[in-house]
Amino acid sequence: MTMMSTFLIIDDDISVRKMLEQLIMKNNLGKVVEELGSGEHAAEEIMFYQPDIVLIDFLLPQKDGVEIIQSCRSLGYKGKFIMISQVDNDNMIAKAYENGIIFFIHKPINRIEAINVIKGVCQNLQLERSVAMIKDAVFHIDQGKQINPQDSWKDQITPVFTDIGIVGESGYKDLLKLIGEIIILKKKSKSSNYQLQDIYLQIAEEESLLHNTPVLARTIEQRIRRTILKGLQNIAALGNDDYYNNKFTEYSSVLFDFKQVKQEIRHINNPKEDRGKINVKKFVEGVVSKLNF
Known part of the structure; x- marks a missing residue:
């Protein structure tokens, strides 16, 4: 049984938030649990809702996307971040990658790109869940056997x-x-x-x-x-x-x-x-x- 992913969207542009929510709903990718228009209390909201995936703008009022990601990671958040950005500065983008971002959606948003990125992250999440379930099942069948995937x-x-x-x-x-x-x-x-x-x-x-x-x-x-x-x-x-x-x-x-x-x-x-x-x-x-x- 496929488990639907939960999303939290952070962007100061309401039209961007609504577009992303629409793409998620129309493509049956999951459920949006919250939307935020600034970075002020974003880390606290993420830790409260514990969404599977956070769609987060690079440049936000009060607190930028990279700062929020750093805060959440330090608090133990394990979910996935997808960054939304119109930034072209290579150093700023490199900083985002250094802090754990591996998925970008560029502004202005291309619907095909956005759907492909979000679908890919959802598929990875589903794979991780399936692997965890298999490992757990094998462990309970025989705790004496060790899973050794080698290479x-x-x-x-x-x-x-x-x-x-x-x-x-x-x-x-x-x-x-x-x-x-x-x-x-x-x-x-x-x-x-x-x-x-x-x-x-x-x-x-x-x-x-x-x-x-x-x-x-x-x-x-x-x-x-x-x-x-x-x-x-x-x-x-x-x-x-x-x-x-x-x-x-x-x-x-x-x-x-x-x-x-x-x-x-x-x-x-x-x-x-x-x-x-x-x-x-x-x-x-x-x-x-x-x-x-």
């Missing part, structure tokens, strides 16, 4: 990377190592904070020892970025051919910044346009969110 995440990740066409890229193995390290951290704590540069350095040191040749962290980062960029280009090409392509709708918002996917599509149609950009942390967090480990 099953690699089997899950292959279809994803096949879909976006990056299997076999030069940085593919480095990307797998990066994701593997992040999974290890998240097994210890779901809200674990990490710096990508630290993991790049760790991978570089391991490769240096393995091959007895110095490998720079910068080299690892460049290979990973090129691999993810190839995925962005492939997804944009799919969307350019068919905006409703299943792979495009599934991955364009979860693994990439949808605004950058659209920019890459513009580049495909006019090479004078700038190319789309990638955010490594959003990509790897998006991949990890789709895995059962």
